[in-house]
Structures are given as C-alpha cells and as structure tokens.
Amino acid sequence: MAKENAIKVLQELAAYARSKDAKAMFAWQSEDSRFVRYANSAVSLNTREILTKLEVTVYGDRKMASSSIMTDANDLDSMKKAVDKAVEMLPFAAPLTYQPTISVIPETVISEEAYDSAVVAMTSDDVIAFVEEAVSGLETEDILLSGNISSGVTEQAFMSTESTEAVCWRATDIGITLVLASLQDKWEVNAEQFAGRVEDLDAGALHDRLSWLVELYTTAPAERVPEQPFTVVFGPAALATYVDYHTWIGFNGGAMKRGFAMLNPDDIGQKVLSDRFTLMEDPTLLETYPRPVDQYGRARKPRPIFDRGVFQGFIWRQSDADEFGEKATGHDVTSLSVAMKGGDRKVSTIQEFAALPRDCDILYIPYLHYTGLVNPTKGIVTGTSRFGPLWLKKDGSIAVPYNVRFTVSLKDLFGDNLRWVSEKTVPWGESSHYRSRNPGATVVPVLACVDNINIELSNESF
C-alpha cells in the first residue's frame, strides 16, 4: 500500500477513535519481504511475504492499553475493531504512577531517502545471478554454499488523535550473507554486505574475500589456539555485536533505571572508555536506514554518545522519560542510527592487514556466534569466534585456528585495551526480525585491534 493510502487509513482510524472520545496513537507498518536461502549449494528456500500490521495505543488518565492486528491492508473493519479492543481494555488497565505522553505530530513528514525502486524490482533470478558471480568457481564437492539474501521494502506511518499530521517513512534494504563450508572438515568462512540500494552491492568484493579465505582454509595449517591472552583484530560483524550491546545496556536511560546497564548518571562527562572510541547516534547516515523524524514528530539530530571516550549522556524514549521524570531525546524510532567512528589506521580489508608485518601473534575474529550477556552491570559479554578466524603469526605466516571462546568486559574492550581502529567503516545490518521487518544497520570500523583478550576455551577441531 502506498504511503498516501496509509495516511488516509490512519486519518480515518483517528477520526473513528475521536468519535469514541478516545485519545490514541497509531503505528502502521507494511512490508514486502523476499528471502532466498541457500544450503548445501542449492536454493533451499525462496519466499515472499506481504504483511501489514497496525498498532493502536489508547491513553487515559494515568493509563494505557494497546492492541495490534496483522491483517489485509484493505481490511479497515478489522483495524477499527483493533481500536475498539484497545478502548475496551483501557478501563481495566492498572493505574500508572505517571502520565504517559501522547504524540502531537506538528507537520506531516515523508522520508524516502533510503528507498530504491530497483530493490523492489529485483527478481529471484537476479538474486541467483548475483550469488553465482559472488561464489563463481569456489564451490566443490566438499565446499558447499549456504546463504541468506534478504531484501524488501518497509513502510511505516505514525499518527495520533491529537493532530491530522503523520510521520511516514519508507526504505528498502538488502542483507547478504554467503557462507562456504567444508562438508568433511566443518570449517566455515563467510562474506557479508548490507545496503539500501542495488547499485551499492558488490559481488566482486564478496568474491575477493571468500576466495582469499577459502584458499587459506584449504592450504594453511589448521591449529588449536592455546588458552592464553591474545591480541585480537575484530571484523565488522564482531564489532557491531559489541557496539549493539551499548544500545541495550550502555546509553539507554530506561535500561539504566531498571538496573540493567553498565553506565550510570555519575559517568556523564567522565572519560569511561578509550579516547579512540567515539560513538554517535546519527540519523544523517544513509547506510543506517535513518529515521529523520521520530514517531512523536521530533526532528532528529546527530548526537554524540561517547566523544573520545567521554560519556555524553543517556538517550530517553518517551515512555521511559514519562516513567522516570526525564525529557525524551527524540529516539522513539524502531531502529537507531548508531555509528562507531573510524580511527587513524589506514587499512581497508583483512587481506591487506594480513600482508603487513606484525610485532606479535594476532587472532583475527570476524564474527561472534551467539553471545551471552553474563553481567549487565559490569558489561561482561561472552561469545565464540565463527566464520573464518585467522591466526596471524608474528613471523608473517598464517594458520587457520579452531574456534575459541572468550569473555570480555565492554569497558576493557572499548577502554584501555583498544589499540587501534581502522579509518574505513562499513554498515553491518539486520532486517529480519522475529515479528516484523525492521531495517537497521550499525556503522563500525572494518577492523579494530584489542589487546589482552583471554582465550578461555579452545576447540580441538572445526
């Protein structure tokens, strides 16, 4: 459904809610998602889902209730019933200790900067042809291709009964993960790309990385890493995983108030991390599928979170701000635009870095599998390496290591132990979520070097 229709539907629903003397906020999402999945060198699944979802939140005196529905985009009757349901529920809501704020959107804003019609036009055959180019000549009887190619368009629209204006946003996104894995030996290497536009996809870059890693994994010695401290160079997926923990337990005011955070108000203005660590929430970065205006109609500006290690303050979503007596900071969006700033190391790829001389053994860890938050207050995260770690030895040689586990504090990782950060950055994204498409990406350096990572479990095979 086009955005004009979404606005029309929301205006109709708002009028309907007003006729029931209800104060309500509406969030609309329509998505068209395509997914091509590879396994064992074949397309194992080719899907397309077209879904529309409406959320209605009704507000009373220190009360709120919400109702949502996933239904046909033209099914206005069901949507009105969702309004009825929320209105019906409201009297039974337990009173809150605060008054929740309802949006009053001052003017209609339609953002389509991250929309590319070429993504919508992409066919299954186009996707398959792209993948053929990216893995050309790399598959064998033993080395098989797996992969996820997710693409789609997401439209969101927000409105309330308090004005007839709307915030609308539309974006396209593509996420590509290609994995080559040995059936017999069980090693696996990958290459990934995340983009909002078809023209930003680069099959050649994927091929370069995959062929380089496959060559190493089929020729270099496979070795078990000793359980001891290492200097580690992380790739973008691993860095994005760590940076995303900041979004959750770092600068999120609500989580802090709920005791689920590693920072506290005393940290504001203090140098808590390395001066090599600068983190922004920057809705001007197109590669993050930015929302220039939040659901309350507030224009969003770039905001420093850490400036050379100095914590600049928490962000507050409206509901948390209401609950804890703070001021909302314009971050009521379904995905933030978080970016870790690049540093001064002029290196663009692991291939390039591996060719440079080095003064110690270095583990290259591109990706973290299934991390766990061991202790939120201390910011302790555990995880294992995956998808093509390398053991870059001091003498210039390279071995392929079995996977390792290590547990780190984010305060050490982005603090005293952060040795250098690459100048070049890339978006690392995710759009496939459990219940709805939500394009988002975290911008991170392509490489960053951290000292003193203690390897605590070291596998004895791939």
Add this chain to the structure above:
Amino acid sequence: MGVNWKHLIKRLADRGAEYADVRYVPKEENDTLFMWNGNLIAFDRSEERGYGVRVLVDGAWGFAASSSDEEAEAVFDRAFDNAAAASKRSRRPIRLADKDIVKARFESPCGIDPFEVPLLERVAVMKDIDSALQHKDVPQRVVSINTTRKTIRYFDSEGAEIEKYIIEIFPAIQVGAFDSEGVMQQRGYRPPRLGPTRGWEVMNKEHWKRESDRVLSELFEVIAAPVCPSERCSVILMPDMMFLQVHETIGHALELDRILGYELSYAGGSFVRLDDFGKLQYGSEKLNVRADATLVNSPGSFGFDDDGVAAKNRMLIENGILTGAITSRQMVMEANDRAGREIFPDSGGTSRACAFYRVPIERMTNINVDPGEDGTLEDIIKDTERGVILSGERSWSIGSTREQFHFATDIGWLVEDGEKKGALRNCTYEGMTLDFYRSLSKVGDESTWEVQYVDNCGKGAPSQEMQLGHGVPVCRFDNVKVGE
C-alpha cells in the same frame, strides 16, 4: 470465508507441483501483560490472520504468505513461481518421507481459557503477585503473563486435513537488587508444568504467594553471598537450569536440519555427523533423552506437526549412546540418502512454523531427560564432596556447532562434604558438550523431575521464535569449570 484452500492446492498440482500445503490461521491472539514495579507498562492484545503456502516444484521449495483472501490465487502462484525459480539452483531434489494421511483435530488441554478470564481479574492477580514481591530493599520487580490462543487449519496435496486449537500461558516473575559491589542480581521464576493442563489454572494464588516468598528470600541470599570461586568441581543443575543445558547442547545439536547443514548461514551446524548415530557416546550411561511430543501439558505438544505428521515419542540418546534426532519428512529422506543407510525410519514429526508467514523447520518438541535412580536432591547432595548447586538461567552462549557452552545462573549454593552450604553469586560454568555429558554422574529420580518450558527459542532465517518443553530431573556433572 470464501477461500477454497483445497481447490487452490489442486490448482498448483495441476500446474505441475509435486507437493503443496497451506496453513491458514483464521485467528491468532496474543495477550502481553507486563508489570514493572507495579506499573502495567504493557497491556497489549495482538491478533493476526493469514495463510502461508509451501510448494515443491522440480524438487525445490517455494513459499509465499499473505493476509489477503482476495489475492489468494496470486499468492499461491507466487509460491509456485518461487519454487520454480529455486529449482534452477538445485543439487539434490527434495523428497518427502511417507506419512499416514490423516483428517484430524487437536486441542491443547486447558482447564480455564485465559482469554475468557476478565481483564480486571487478570490484572488483579498480577497486582497481588506484585504486592507479594514488594520489599523496601528490592528496587526491581517484574510480573508478566503472556497468553496465546490460535487456530491453525492445514491442508496438503496428499489429502491431509488437520485443525489445531492451541492455548498457552507463560507467566513469570523476577526481582532484582544490587549487591555490595553495585552489581544487579536477579532471581526469577517460571512455573514448571506440574498439572495436566495448560490454562489459567496455573495462576493458583497460594502457589504464587509461596514462590514469590521463595524468590525474594533467595534474592536476599544472593546479594549477601560471596562470589563463586573459580575452580573445577561438581555442578548440580536444578531443573530450572538443566532444561536450558539440554535445550542448547542436546536439543539444538540434534536438529537434523542443523546436522545436514541447513542452518549454516545463521543459527549454525552441529558437531554431530550422520556416522555418529548408533555409535557416538554422547554422555555417560546414565543419560537417556527423548523427544516426546505426546506429553500432555507442554507447549512442545501440538498433536500434529506442520508436515501433517502425528506427534511421536522417540528416543534420542539411550544409555549414553546417540540413537535419534529431531526430524522432519524432508530431512530424514536426505539423511538416509547421504548416509547410504536407513538411519531414520520415518519423520519424527517435529516440523513447525512459528506463524503463518514462516516456513516449517525442525523444532524441538519436548526434549526430556528420563529420571534416574540416584534419589532425591538431598541424596545427590549427600553424595557430593565438593560442588555447586546451580539454579535459574541468567545468560547463555553456545558454540556454533553446539560443541561448547557458557552459562551464568541467578544463584548457586556451595556443597562441601555432602552438605549444602551458603549461597554464591555471579556463578558461571562452561565446558565442552561431550566431555560434560560424559561426566554425568547422578540423575535424580521422579521427585526431582519437572517440565520446564522455553517460549522464545530462536532459529531459522527469516527468523522464527518457538515454544517447546523440557522434562528434566536434577543432574550432577563432575569436574566442571566454574567461576565468577
């Protein structure tokens, strides 16, 4: 309801589809009630309706989903076209194992339908529990009740017609307070499935008062406790931790799609190989594990899977030896073919999708550890020289082939010379999966066995969240690395 699903399936067969099925969900309702420090910050009803079509063309899958009845024919065609496109990059044509074709209905056992309980009463029950958790030294308390009610109608081109009507309830509480170091400590509780049904009757007032008191007193124990020492010793896993251990390092490791490499692009593989079935010593002789979808009171029981296969109760590990896997129609055919022998006689009936807009994949049912003969918890403690009793999952992280793991727990208690001593905080343990299960030295009896559940198991791409169960006893493992 104007859509003739059987007709649309026949149309696809006429176009040349080898197989097709549709799951039509006329209504799925989810109520989410979440109370934080007495504030009901989520009071939400969500509903969805729609259908998903899965089609096999030239040995490849295509799928499409929508909520639009008017576009049903086009959506079915889209699924067909997706399959046809996929078949151009096919390596081993997909075949489906034989099954009994049934026309059947399944209804989950429920005493009181939670959706029929007035909202006023539901909120009042939450407030009661919240009051029981209130204490001046406890800054964080959570009470949540999530409920689901759904109807799924299934039709396939082989003639199966199945209707499922499922009601689930997932209540939980958690309290949190800071220890002397300023670290947030938490203690939570989700009720095991002790009764025969899965409805509002689990919200028994006395039960929740008792458990609220226990959770609070254990929180006070943990905030005053010393940190867990770093050493190697025995760990005694309570059912509220043992279930997660089994989930992550037996359940996921034995999903046949993972074993065959179908999850390598995201969720991961498995250290298990096809050669291992019938041979691999997974654990000590005391380890007996089954996938039992016939257990009445668990979300891992659903009557028929989304391939239309009836619920089964199958052994996975017998006296420590790996014998079975979590299987579907597609994967058993491929596994037998690749192994060059019949490992799996038929589908284990574990293929499930989390919603109409997702495809079915291998999912755990109830992955249960049989009770053993080592007595009660007290008996096991009495027989332990040095160890830690661990309870309540706090964090979990597992290697990509499930070969190793790291868990943190809400609380631990030291055991010395056969006696349970004081509580410990910041407890973690880690290890290699096979070494760990081979060190299984005590398996508690029936008195220690509980059906725990998981309501958010993530797997697949596009990602899916699933509900399932684990019936587990208290178990002891030796020589395990524990620490802060």
